[in-house]
Amino acid sequence: MQITSNQPVLLFKYGGNAMTNKVLKEKVLHNICQLNERGFRVVIVHGGGPFIQELLDRVQAPSEFIHGLRKTTPEALKYVEMALKGRVNGELVGLINRLGYKAVGLSGKDGRTVTATKRYHQHTENGVTTDHDLGQVGDVESVDASLIFSLLDQGYIPVITCIASDGDGHDFNINADIFAGAIAGSLKARSFNVLTDVDGLLEDIQKPDSLLNKLTYTDIDRLKKAGVIGGGMIPKIEACQNAINMGSEKAIIINGTKPEQILELQNEDFSVGTTIIKE
Secondary structure (H helix, E strand, O other): OOOOOOOOEEEEEEOOHHHHOHHHHHHHHHHHHHHOOOOOEEEEEEOOHHHHHHHHHHOOOOOEEEOOEEEEOHHHHHHHHHHHHHHHHHHHHHHHHHOOOOEEEEEOOHHHOEEEEEEEEEEEEOOEEEEEEEEEEEEEEEEOOHHHHHHHHOOOEEEEEOEEEOOOOOEEEEOHHHHHHHHHHHOOOOEEEEEEOOOOOEOOOOOHHHEOOEEOHHHHHHHHHOOOOOOOHHHHHHHHHHHHHHOOOOEEEEEOOOOHHHHHOOOOOOOOOEEEOOO
């Protein structure tokens, strides 16, 4: 199918078991790429936590944690980028190309697509809030989507990893969910699709049939107060809201271990995952 600039963009935040299981990886990527032939322009953003940890362990890089968060030294960041860009990104691009599509691998540094800013972790104890330096851990300051749009208009599938530089050329690793959400918003994506290992947001994690199909911001506030949204789901929800606030139509949390769900996203009346809208 001829790619045109008025076709809607679907951005996929790729991770979880869909990244580490080779058989599942191929099925997931194949279905994502099929959407590229069905009237959509597709972008893939990824992290690579397990691969980063594997490499850091192999080179015996010292680890320092601040309130449970890893501090990334400049030395460690070299290995982080090696794992993300050198291994994960290259493998994804190679697999997509072997499937018969055209992928281009990028990081946020390429074309200054993403500009980073240093992130500090705030910790409050005994009523006193302290900023803690996490090293080369960053947040998204801005996104310039022109390179991504140029690639999309030429029929390529951009595959982007979450490394970016600040205005002074210092490199940072950025949470992949937050990074992906910012890009989705900048692209005004039809949907920001977060692949996880669960069917979506469950009201009761012990009950698979308690899936919440649709959430508004009001619902999210209520569920946070009730403790339903917590742990690793918090940055995913925040990334979804950020994408919507920046211009995405909606965000969808779906099960990346069920590749067939991906193809359902082409239908207006799909019923998979948890869809987040503003109101």
